[in-house]
Amino acid sequence: AQKITQTQPGMFVQEKEAVTLDCTYDTSDPSYGLFWYKQPSSGEMIFLIYQGSYDQQNATEGRYSLNFQKARKSANLVISASQLGDSAMYFCAMRPQGAGYALNFGKGTSLLVTP
């Protein structure tokens, strides 16, 4: 069984600052994938970034980077140079590596970017 834990219900960050959203996980699968999704108030889940458990380097996608520490079972999302449009819910998710598996999601962190 897989479990995702996001311990920060809400976070504030000032515009142009960096912010880290925490995610820890537990799994018995030897190979797995970690994902972050953004959910604005419109409701749609938007894919941000992916990290495979055997990837040698931490994933980066524009202003998003994933701080992956396998031994600590953490996959924190770092957003650099925050923008007002980054205000949303952020969900960490994981699934076993391979085709056909669904994502298991954490409870999410609400991020508010202030001017």
Added chain:
Amino acid sequence: EAGVAQSPRYKIIEKRQSVAFWCNPISGHATLYWYQQILGQGPKLLIQFQNNGVVDDSQLPKDRFSAERLKGVDSTLKIQPAKLEDSAVYLCASSLGQTKVGKLFFGSGTQLSVL
């Protein structure tokens, strides 16, 4: 490229009534998922289809929920009879299913209120 389409966007019903949600995935996506997202929580998988076959329905309350995916394309999720605790956003997602990352693409969801 068209995204995942869902309808209706909102639905209000009384308890014990029935309701149906429709989803059209991205063209060519073999895998389709229905998630339930209760306010303040992360999405929870209800059912996963691979083409028109069910891969995982272990968390689907089968006494009241049913889903089908005719011809491996569109899908319908039905609740009959609805309970107050079914109030949630119902998200449909699709994926190619055979890639390393296998990220999910989500629709905007159907927000259900059961009174």
